[in-house]
Amino acid sequence: MAYTIGEVAAQLGVAPSTLRYYEREGLLPAVERSASGRRAFSDQDLEACRVIDCLKTSGLSIRQIKAFMDMVVEGDATLPERLELFRERKEAMEREMRELQQVLDVLEFKTWYYEQAVAAGTEGAVRALPTDRIPAEHRSAQAHLAGESGKERLGAVS
Known part of the structure; x- marks a missing residue:
């Protein structure tokens, strides 16, 4: 399913400008765009936004969240580092x-x-x-x- 930036912002309780900022910072590099240039967030993008919000709330900086999102893109080779990050945040x-x-x-x-x-x-x-x-x-x-x-x-x- 595809969501507009307004729908995603409403679901997360953030301003659309926050989502644009996340995209500019490279936290959401794969957000599709319609032919007219409007963002079309997928279910996976929405889940990523929720993880970003969680990490932000847990005290990580945007730079640290970007490093995490880069690890996600790198794939399974970074699973141990991602696990450690979540263990540290949990503690x-x-x-x-x-x-x-x-x-x-x-x-x-x-x-x-x-x-x-x-x-x-x-x-x-x-x-x-x-x-x-x-x-x-x-x-x-x-x-x-x-x-x-x-x-x-x-x-x-x-």
Whole structure:
């Protein structure tokens, strides 16, 4: 099936100019053109666009994505390098997700903390809570904020 640049852009949630840029940069070298010069994206082109979007979102630069796309064109001889690239990106994304989860945990803890302070009318009521009175799901975030030693007060940095 053939897709227009507008259809592909809509499916990917990007501007048509982004797809033109990808083509200019050599990321999509095989996009067919109609007799009138309009781009006609194939299912394979659409899949390539999705992979490009994934790699871009994972933190690769356009130059790195171009190198990957060049490997695809080279064929099976580059399979080990492509596999390694995806393993590295996967590990990087897993690391980033762990870091983001820790940030989310702190935000959830601080939300709970301030909800309790607002309800009590004072932050002192929450700051004085012993660790066993902090909900279990928030204890690791509280410990993270208190540092490895855990010696700092609960509300040391409000």
